[in-house]
Amino acid sequence: MKIISFVRVFIVAAFIAWPAFPADQKLKSELKFKTRDLEKVQSELKKKEQETQKIMQESMELSNEMSRNKLKMNDVQLTIENTGLQTKEVQNRIAKTKNEKDNLTKRYFEQSQNICHLSAQYYLVSAVMGNSNPVPVYMRQVIRGQNKTHQNLKQEKSQTEYEFDELIQTQNSLQEEYQRQRKVLEKLKSSYSQQTDLLKKKETKRQIIEQELKDLKQTAQELTSMIDLLRTKEKQASEDSAKQRIAKQTSGQSPVLSHSLSWPVQGVVIEKFGKHNHPEFGTPYTSNGIRIKLGQEASVKSVSGGRVLFAGNFLSFGAMILVEHPGDWYSVYGHLGSLGVIKGQELTEGQTVGTSGLNEKGNQEVYFELRFYGKPVDPLPWLKD
Numbered sequence: 082m083k084i085i086s087f088v089r090v091f092i093v094a095a096f097i098a099w100p101a102f103p104a105d106q107k108l109k110s111e112l113k114f115k116t117r118d119l120e121k122v123q124s125e126l127k128k129k130e131q132e133t134q135k136i137m138q139e140s141m142e143l144s145n146e147m148s149r150n151k152l153k154m155n156d157v158q159l160t161i162e163n164t165g166l167q168t169k170e171v172q173n174r175i176a177k178t179k180n181e182k183d184n185l186t187k188r189y190f191e192q193s194q195n196i197c198h199l200s201a202q203y204y205l206v207s208a209v210m211g212n213s214n215p216v217p218v219y220m221r222q223v224i225r226g227q228n229k230t231h232q233n234l235k236q237e238k239s240q241t242e243y244e245f246d247e248l249i250q251t252q253n254s255l256q257e258e259y260q261r262q263r264k265v266l267e268k269l270k271s272s273y274s275q276q277t278d279l280l281k282k283k284e285t286k287r288q289i290i291e292q293e294l295k296d297l298k299q300t301a302q303e304l305t306s307m308i309d310l311l312r313t314k315e316k317q318a319s320e321d322s323a324k325q326r327i328a329k330q331t332s333g334q335s336p337v338l339s340h341s342l343s344w345p346v347q348g349v350v351i352e353k354f355g356k357h358n359h360p361e362f363g364t365p366y367t368s369n370g371i372r373i374k375l376g377q378e379a380s381v382k383s384v385s386g387g388r389v390l391f392a393g394n395f396l397s398f399g400a401m402i403l404v405e406h407p408g409d410w411y412s413v414y415g416h417l418g419s420l421g422v423i424k425g426q427e428l429t430e431g432q433t434v435g436t437s438g439l440n441e442k443g444n445q446e447v448y449f450e451l452r453f454y455g456k457p458v459d460p461l462p463w464l465k466d
Contacts, residue, residue, distance in 0.1 A: 112311040119304040126297045129290055136287045140280060147276045150269055157266045161259060168255040175248045182245050185238040192231045199224050335453055335463075336408030342384040342463050343431060345414055345449050348375040354459035369457035370413060370450025378445050380421075381435045383428045384412050384464070392424050398448060402434045409455075415448035416440065 203224060207217040352372035358365055383404055390411075391403035398415035402422060405411055418438035422428065440446045451460045 108311060108314055112308065115304055115308050115311060119301060119308060122297055122301045122304060126294065126301060129294050129297060133287060133290050133294065136283050136290070140283045140287070143276055143280050143283070147273060147280070150273050150276065154266060154269045154273065157262055157269060161262045161266060164255055164259045164262060168252060168259060171248055171252045171255060175245065175252060178241060178245045178248055182238070182241045185234060185241055189231070189234045189238050192227065192234055196224065196227045196231055199227060335458075336406070336410040337385070337453075337463055339462050340465050342451075342460075342465065343382065344373075344464050345381050345384055345412075346373055346375060346379050346437060346447050348373040348379075348445075348447070350374075350461070351446075354457075354461070369452075370415075370448055371460055372416075373447045373449060375437050375445035375447065378418065379437050380433045381414050381417060381437060381447055382431050383434050384430070386429045387412070387427075389422050389424050389426045389428065389434075392420050392422055392426075399438060400435065404428060404434070409453075411452040413448070413450035413452070415450070416446055418445075 199220065203217060203220040206214075206220060210216055212218075350371050351374045352368055354368055354371055356365060356367050381402075385406050387404040387406035389402060390405045391401065393401070395401045395415075398413075400415075400417040400420055402414040402417065402420065403411060404414075414434055416438045417435040419436045421433050421435045428434070437445045437447045449460055451458050451463060
């Protein structure tokens with residue numbers, strides 16, 4: 082394959098960036114869950130803060146409406162008091178006018194009787210003395226005076242009765258207005274009472290939410306402190322793991338026995354592990370694995386049991402599978418024609434992970450790589466003879 086030097090260097094650099102063996106899976110798992118818990122708490126905090134703001138806004142609007150209702154109640158109460166005073170004043174005038182009306186009625190009745198009596202005397206005297214006699218003449222003048230007084234009394238009595246009726250109507254109107262205003266006031270008081278209860282409920286709810294907010298903030302602080310501690314422990318564990326890896330790498334230890342691994346495919350090794358010069362350009366490059374040429378398409382199998390860390394296209398490796406094996410070592414299968422596994426899948430030794438692919442010359446080929454403790458090693462000493 083035409084893979085020149087700078088591409089190889091880039092691939093190696095990218096490969097080193099892949100996740101190393103976890104220093105402490107328990108720490109990572111705990112950190113993941115605590116971080117998720119913190120995100121949930123922060124989300125809940127945001128909701129509670131928004132709910133608190135909403136309640137405060139509603140309480141403010143309710144308080145303003147209650148203030149307006151209070152002003153209305155004061156105005157209505159003042160109107161009721163004024164109406165009551167007007168009613169009392171009219172009632173006093175009604176009582177006074179009634180006395181006047183009764184007195185005029187009595188005088189009018191007495192005057193009518195007096196006129197009747199004088200008229201009877203006049204007719205009797207006139208019959209005896211004659212109309213031209215001074216006595217009857219005088220009596221006629223008296224009767225005319227009495228009639229005039231009687232007419233005046235009648236007019237005054239009619240006017241008083243009219244005023245009395247007007248006062249009664251005014252009293253009725255005032256009483257109706259008084260009752261109407263009383264109903265308005267009762268309605269306003271009922272509404273104000275309901276608003277007061279609602280405001281108390283909102284205040285109680287706000288206090289509850291504020292306590293929940295306080296608890297959530299405390300929980301968030303505790304989770305943050307716990308996460309910081311876990312990150313510190315994870316960093317320390319990673320550093321310890323890295324040191325252990327370096328120690329294993331430099332000590333010559335290996336996680337598997339030599340010539341104990343099955344071959345991924347049966348074929349001819351056309352490129353070995355290590356340094357090479359490009360056949361066309363003469364450019365030096367380093368191969369971290371081996372290239373195996375096949376006569377025809379074949380199934381590619383896992384060299385040992387493990388778990389798939391990566392399954393997909395990766396740079397110039399094309400379709401590639403990365404498998405993690407117990408003991409901190411990895412196997413890589415590149416230049417595949419198809420993938421037969423997915424990320425996270427558990428594998429057994431000899432299980433098919435994909436099929437071989439075509440190189441630029443149209444030949445079937447597979448790239449295979451081993452890494453012990455994160456360091457690439459020559460696969461040939463570990464594959465079966």
